[in-house]
Amino acid sequence: MRPSLLIRGQWGLGDNIFARPIVRACVAKYDVWLETPWPELFEDLPIRFVAANRDLRTQMRNVARQSPARWSTPPNGIREIRLGYGHAELARGSIVAALERQVAAIGVPLSAPSWDLPDMGAPLVLADRPIALVRPVTVRSEWRNEARNPRPEYVAAIARELTATHHVVVVADLQDGREWLEGVLPPHNQAFLRGELVVRELLALVGAADVVVGGVGWIVPAAIALGRRAFVIHGGHGGHNARQIITDPRMNLSRIGFATPRELCKCTDKLHQCDKSIPDLAAQWAAFCSRVGLNSLTPAPSAA
Template sequence: MAAPLLINCQHGLGDNIYSRPFVRAASARGPVYLATPWPELFEDLPVQFVEPGTRLRTQAKNVALQQRGRWVRPPAQARSVRVSYGAVQFRNGINIARSIESALPLRGAPFVFDLPPTGDAPITARKPVAFVRPATVRREWFNSARNPKPEYIAAIAAELMTTHHVVVVADLEDGVEWAEGQLPPHHQAFLRGELPVRSLLALLAAAEVVVGGVGWIVPASLALRRSAFIVLGGHGGHNAPALITDPRMDLSKIYFAHPTEYCRCTDMKHNCTKEIPDLLLKWDTFRHKRFRPF
């Protein structure tokens, strides 16, 4: 049997969803100890969890929710690896999945992109659910450049208000994370991180459509095979669709609405051009041609 492996995940929710296929593959080859703030994403896999050191707000909140018995100490002989991606890989056209994969000796391993069973949705609704993620910025990782224009998300949410139960989800805190512009119209909202991660993913899994900008909803929608309309902003040097997806994923249900002049910058505070004058035409393409009408 292979020597124990300590895998140190990046701390973002989306980062951990991207890491799951490779954690699964590694655990099939030998004992895996996984340092992650999101053990819920891996609890169906034969891994043991190591408490991560993090001061990031959302991640620290989830760590604090765990029972102490969740965490173990890795054996001294465990080989430690850190999975990551960033500017160097993106400059070379290497997507997130391939970047994470390269940190682990997994050549030839099957690529299974999924999530554990989510359980029942935390809401009931008479109409199909639309999961809407508003454009937000946070002090810890201030990236206004990648956000789409907030009114674009609001416009799609408004289109859905007559046919769907629109739910807006965020984790806002004054001075720490806040919405850009006005929140999209909605029937129901969870705006203060009320949903623990299992419930959050169960709500997304129950949604007929997911709408928002680039972020964790992209890998979550792909893993849960939800129809997703992703409105791009800028910062395309790190967030272009080819970098945040992988051909091995099922991309048949996702649509990226590109600005007319998609900015390929790598500056998180750049004033990118984000105009999409034909947004509603793109939305109609998504609704009527790529998928069944809602």
């Protein structure tokens, strides 16, 4: 009989996608109970799910959507680890490296990790042109990080160009006083702005997208896991969000592009007034389109 293990996972959607190969590696050695608000991301693995309660709006809404039969109670005295990272861990390397060290401490090696997702079904959006999914720039009261955000006009500039060749879908989960737009809403053909898409529908849309555009966040691991093109526009807060921190050398990044400020601020202050200027945004966008074979009519304006 294999030993049992309770993994207290992270609560961010992107962090759970990052953690999939970590959890999969643990399953090879342990009978795993996983505390997560996103069981949909792991339901292809032989694990049991544990419910928890935190004051996080989007996550608790997804917990409430689950059938009570989804959740299990781990046995008393079960071995337990907590996945996570903070400033000290990121000062040593990437997010994935931090998680990898935590499971290595209980004798679980991470050999040949792969980032993927279960089948999320068909997308709800049907269009006669390729789909471009755009994440607008928002601020959340639960985890304020204006420093990480890119300049909203940069996202809008890319979205504006894509409306000529794509069906542009803007996705957010806005709520007065809890999450709000920074800047203006990007140009689009269709929008889901109030969390209308449940996680399956959201990730099915990513899986169907010809390209995903936005700032650093869950779109990065989601696009990597689903093999989609993504153009990620950096803002600041590079001490926690630089490319080498939010990705891993073992990931397939051949379809991912990063628009980087002339000097990415290396701060770790979520409210720092970072210089986010990208004067050559048009050139970086054009180079990305050429590299990944994206049908783009003209370079986007710099919006400097």
